[in-house]
Amino acid sequence: MLSETMHWLDVRKDLWYVDANLGGGGHSRAILERGGLVLAIDRDKSAVDRFLEESGEAFAGRFVVIHGNNADIAVHVQSARVRVSGILFDLGWSTIQGEEAERGLSFSEEGPLDMRLDPTSGETAGELLERASEDELSDLLSEGDEPLAIPVARALVQARKSGRLPRTTLELAGFVSGVYYRKGFRRSRRHPATRVFMALRIRVNREYENLERSLAGSRQVLEEKGGRLLVLSFHSGEDRIVKRTFRKWVSEDAAGLLFRKSLQPGEEEILQNPRARSARMRGVSFVGR
Ligand SMILES: C[S@@+](CC[C@H](N)C(=O)[O-])C[C@H]1O[C@@H](n2cnc3c(N)ncnc32)[C@H](O)[C@@H]1O
Structure with a gap:
């Protein structure tokens, strides 16, 4: 759903966007390639190191990358001193993490019962x-x-x-x-x-608590100046929290839905990446005060 994500995030040259789940860096790179500036966060230090190694030089001076919890997004944005136009969450774990047996995330490979993303x-x-x-x-x-x-x-x-x-x-x-x-x-x-x-x-990984805190922090970041928030979730528990929070914001006239129903990947994307089958994207736009 990369092109839809970029479209709905409305990426513009020289404006700042938060990629709150850096992972393999696909979204961050897509924003940077469109001329945007990126504040990327991941709680997995190896994702941060990999991005610096693979893309640090190509996009030098156009991004900030933080090893931390996206639940603290408001603090991260404040300490980076950037004015953010859009925030993207791509929840859960990356394919790279799933393939690392020692993390214990996959039931088809032998590994310890760890499961921590950090x-x-x-x-x-x-x-x-x-x-x-x-x-x-x-x-x-x-x-x-x-x-x-x-x-x-x-x-x-x-x-x-x-x-x-x-x-x-x-x-x-x-x-x-x-x-x-x-x-x-x-x-x-x-x-x-x-x-x-x-x-x-x-x-x-306290994923539900983190998600609630991340959404509240995103509102703090975007409410005053306006901007867009997109969330890609991968199971019904996450999607319920996102849907309920967005509805509440709309009822408070704080934000408007970018699209009424959640967006899902097409057949072709699912064929290429079976994990995408359960992806749901929701988005809101804050009007600014
Ligand atoms: C689905 S992957 C992101 C994939 C990425 N958008 C890409 O294009 O490759 C999710 C990532 O979010 C990270 N993550 C999960 N929970 C987090 C949290 N609370 N704070 C920061 N990062 C988190 C995971 O470590 C993982 O690398």
């Missing part, structure tokens, strides 16, 4: 499974839309009591498949562990 801070998924109560586990699994939240949480706590808690990604994937099998689920399009991995990743 491996330098916070609790890992393994530590969370070691200490969380059954209620906490079933709540967090439900928040990630896991249909078997209660049985999976119960089975995990029982396994912990008997010293058989899964310790790696493949062990956890097999464990969840076992719960599904015992509950009579035999075959489905999606791997049974998909939602469990997503729910753990969301909790480990």
Whole structure:
């Protein structure tokens, strides 16, 4: 959805844009190639280092890159002393991170139960499974839309009591498949562990809290001077927060929707990148005061 994103962000020469999820740098580079200036943020230091290495020279003097949490966007913008015309969020994790087995994000590759996007801070998924109560586990699994939240949480706590808690990604994937099998689920399009991995990743990285804070911070940045905010989300939990927040802003006359319904990628993009299937883009424009 790169060209739609650039179109709706309304990228203009020599104006500043925040790429709040730098990742592989695709959006930042697209803004820079259109003449815009970029303040890019990522909580993963390797994304920051990679961008500096690959694109630092080509776009020298036209961007600022920050290793930090985009939930602190207002602070980052303030300390960079830039006047921002648009903000883009491309939520979740990058394909590069998914392919790094040691991060433990993928259930199809053996790795530790880590799942932190910023491996330098916070609790890992393994530590969370070691200490969380059954209620906490079933709540967090439900928040990630896991249909078997209660049985999976119960089975995990029982396994912990008997010293058989899964310790790696493949062990956890097999464990969840076992719960599904015992509950009579035999075959489905999606791997049974998909939602469990997503729910753990969301909790480990505090993704919902960060999203709420990021949206509030973006309003702070854009409300006074006007500007556009675009959010690309990848699952219903994120999209619900974005939709609800945008509706509230519209009802307060703080912003207007750029388009009424969320935009989704076309068939061709989905064929090239199956992960794009669940992408939804929403956008608002702040009028400025
Ligand atoms: C979907 S990828 C971004 C892809 C990128 N837009 C591109 O064009 O390649 C999401 C990125 O956001 C980062 N991220 C996730 N949560 C974050 C947060 N709260 N603050 C800063 N970065 C975050 C992840 O580390 C990951 O690199």
